[in-house]
Amino acid sequence: MRREIPLIIFIFWFETFLFAAEAGMPQLDSKYWFSQSFWLILIFLALYLSLSKFFIPKIKDNLDNREKKIEENLNAAKEFTDLADKKKLDYDNEISNAKKEVAKIINESKKQLDKNINKKKNEFEKELEKEINKAEKEILNLKKNSSKSINSIAEEISEKVIENLTGEKLNNSSIKASIEEVSKIKMDKYL
Secondary structure (H helix, E strand, O other): OOOHHHHHHHHHHHHHHHHHHHOOOHHHOHHHHHHHHHHHHHHHHHHHHHHHHHHHHHHHHHHHHHHHHHHHHHHHHHHHHHHHHHHHHHHHHHHHHHHHHHHHHHHHHHHHHHHHHHHHHHHHHHHHHHHHHHHHHHHHHHHHHHHHHHHHHHHHHHHHHHHHHHOOOOOHHHHHHHHHHHHHHHHHHHO
16 A cells, blocks of 8 residues: 555646646647757756856866965965064073173172272271371370470479469479379379
């Protein structure tokens, strides 16, 4: 039964197809099939030839050109990437060298500065030592001169005090001797 159903459907369809040709559908009429086949073959042949000879080669050329252009662009991009990587490496090397050079310059400057500071410090210390020695000499001279000055002032004051107290003038040599004796004892303690 299953095989018979498609056969029955085909028979009904074919019968309808034959009646459709008689009813006014000329494309189903067998006397027009040759001319229809001729024009069908001619049109499909013209379409095939125009597509195969004109359109498909142009499309293929365009696709090939596009593929070439893409490949060229990819190659150029790879070259630019390689160039950029090389430039970056050069830049990093330059930066590294510049940092080393700066560190070297800083170290040299620091050494030179330390050298100059030590030189100035030594000069300053020598000058300071000279000034200290000069001041010590002046102090020693002042000590020597001050003891003489103090003795002479003490003599004058003692002479005037004794003269005012007693009303008589004493001998300068005795006053001088007693002041020198006291000044030796006391001056050594303070000077």
